[in-house]
Amino acid sequence: MRHRCWRTLLVTCALHAGAAAAQNLLLNPDFDSDLSHWHTNTSNVWSEDNSVGFPAAGSAHMVGPADVSDGLLSDCIVIAGGQDVDLIANVKDASTFSSINMTIRTYSDGACSSGGDFASQYNFATPLGNGWMQGSLTTTLPAGIGSVAIFLRTSGFGGMADTHWDHIRFGPTGSVPVRLQSFEVL
Numbered sequence: 001m002r003h004r005c006w007r008t009l010l011v012t013c014a015l016h017a018g019a020a021a022a023q024n025l026l027l028n029p030d031f032d033s034d035l036s037h038w039h040t041n042t043s044n045v046w047s048e049d050n051s052v053g054f055p056a057a058g059s060a061h062m063v064g065p066a067d068v069s070d071g072l073l074s075d076c077i078v079i080a081g082g083q084d085v086d087l088i089a090n091v092k093d094a095s096t097f098s099s100i101n102m103t104i105r106t107y108s109d110g111a112c113s114s115g116g117d118f119a120s121q122y123n124f125a126t127p128l129g130n131g132w133m134q135g136s137l138t139t140t141l142p143a144g145i146g147s148v149a150i151f152l153r154t155s156g157f158g159g160m161a162d163t164h165w166d167h168i169r170f171g172p173t174g175s176v177p178v179r180l181q182s183f184e185v186l
């Protein structure tokens with residue numbers, strides 16, 4: 001009987017986890033093997049790091065000289081405005097002077113080609129001390145938009161930028177899991 005109960009519990013948990021994960025509207029949110037579906041203007045400072053990640057290895061790593069400012073822009077996400085959305089990301093930064101934030105960019109059309117306004121931005125409280133920090137924001141998308149893209153940005157002010165991003169989640173509020181613990185060090 002005990003074995004059957006454990007099996008029922010595990011199956012139930014797996015079903016719930018699968019349902020929640022399926023609601024993440026971002027492609028390649030865990031950077032398992034590459035940076036596909038994410039875009040940047042200065043690709044020489046970005047790479048996929050298969051030795052570090054949160055909660056699992058594989059993350060987007062930015063290393064750049066002083067004063068470099070660059071970000072990863074997600075694939076275009078078609079979504080209706082006027083609804084609440086959650087954006088959640090995990091960041092680890094080894095530098096002292098970096099400025100790190102994530103932004104929801106909104107577009108009036110359905111192909112991320114017209115607009116690009118910043119609907120909402122979350123600023124990580126740096127320095128992070130090289131431990132993993134989770135940031136999240138909830139906002140209401142402006143009415144009338146047709147699509148959004150997520151922008152993950154690091155700026156190294158006066159020092160070498162050395163930032164890892166991982167496990168990025170975006171979707172209608174309540175559809176993506178929110179970790180209650182706000183700060184974790186591996």
Ligand SMILES: [Ca+2]
Pocket residue numbers: 030031032053054055056057058059166167
């Ligand atoms: Ca990962």
